[in-house]
Amino acid sequence: HRECKIHNTVAAKTDKEDVTGIAFNLEGDLLGVTSRVTSKDSTSNQQYQYGKVQLYHRSNYHWYLKYELRYDGNAGSSPAVISTIKFSEEDPCQIMVALDRRGQEAALEWRGYTFRWESSTVQYRSNQSLTSSSVLAMAIDGKKLNFTPLDKAMIPPPMCASSLELPAPVVGIASRPCFHNEVAGK
Numbered sequence: 001h002r003e004c005k006i007h008n009t010v011a012a013k014t015d016k017e018d019v020t021g022i023a024f025n026l027e028g029d030l031l032g033v034t035s036r037v038t039s040k041d042s043t044s045n046q047q048y049q050y051g052k053v054q055l056y057h058r059s060n061y062h063w064y065l066k067y068e069l070r071y072d073g074n075a076g077s078s079p080a081v082i083s084t085i086k087f088s089e090e091d092p093c094q095i096m097v098a099l100d101r102r103g104q105e106a107a108l109e110w111r112g113y114t115f116r117w118e119s120s121t122v123q124y125r126s127n128q129s130l131t132s133s134s135v136l137a138m139a140i141d142g143k144k145l146n147f148t149p150l151d152k153a154m155i156p157p158p159m160c161a162s163s164l165e166l167p168a169p170v171v172g173i174a175s176r177p178c179f180h181n182e183v184a185g186k
Contacts, residue, residue, distance in 0.1 A: 004056055004063035006033055015039045017052075023095075025087040030115075031056040031063065032095055034082045039072070048073075051082035053097055055115060062158035065142035067115060068169045071099055083108060140170045 008017060021034040033054045040047050050072040056063040073079035080099040088094035093116050099109040134151040139160065146160035153161045 023085050025092040027092045029058045032085045034085055036081055048079055049081055050079040142169050145170050
């Protein structure tokens with residue numbers, strides 16, 4: 001019951017992805033998966049490689065893809081492959097990533113990240129009634145955003161009432177509650 005399905009989130013169908021390593025935090029509820037992606041530059045038609053780290057969190061006997069770090073050069077720096085990742089021994093939510101920027105003088109670069117997420121629900125009002133409200137539970141799992149209105153279905157995760165598949169991995173959700181003097185949808 002604790003299998004982890006590795007999500008394929010490459011940008012193009014022609015990209016090739018190879019898993020290069022895994023690491024668990026001390027509590028065993030976070031899994032870091034590193035991979036090397038071989039892609040083709042759309043302008044020069046040259047092949048290049050970049051690294052990717054996917055962070056999975058275990059809850060209710062399911063591994064959810066919660067966050068993805070890509071070092072593909074789109075953020076203004078050159079592409080980098082991942083040499084290694086290591087979770088902190090003091091903080092189970094902290095991870096160190098060693099990047100290898102090929103062809104540059106400073107070949108190895110260390111980056112530290114701290115990830116925290118908490119379960120939450122959103123209360124919302126129905127358009128039909130000003131007095132009734134519901135609670136919406138949402139969960140991120142890679143490219144999927146799973147929804148369950150708790151007044152309509154008590155479905156335990158990882159199942160859900162409905163889901164929305166997006167073109168790239170979801171990295172966060174922001175919501176604004178409906179205030180008591182507002183009507184939803186107006």
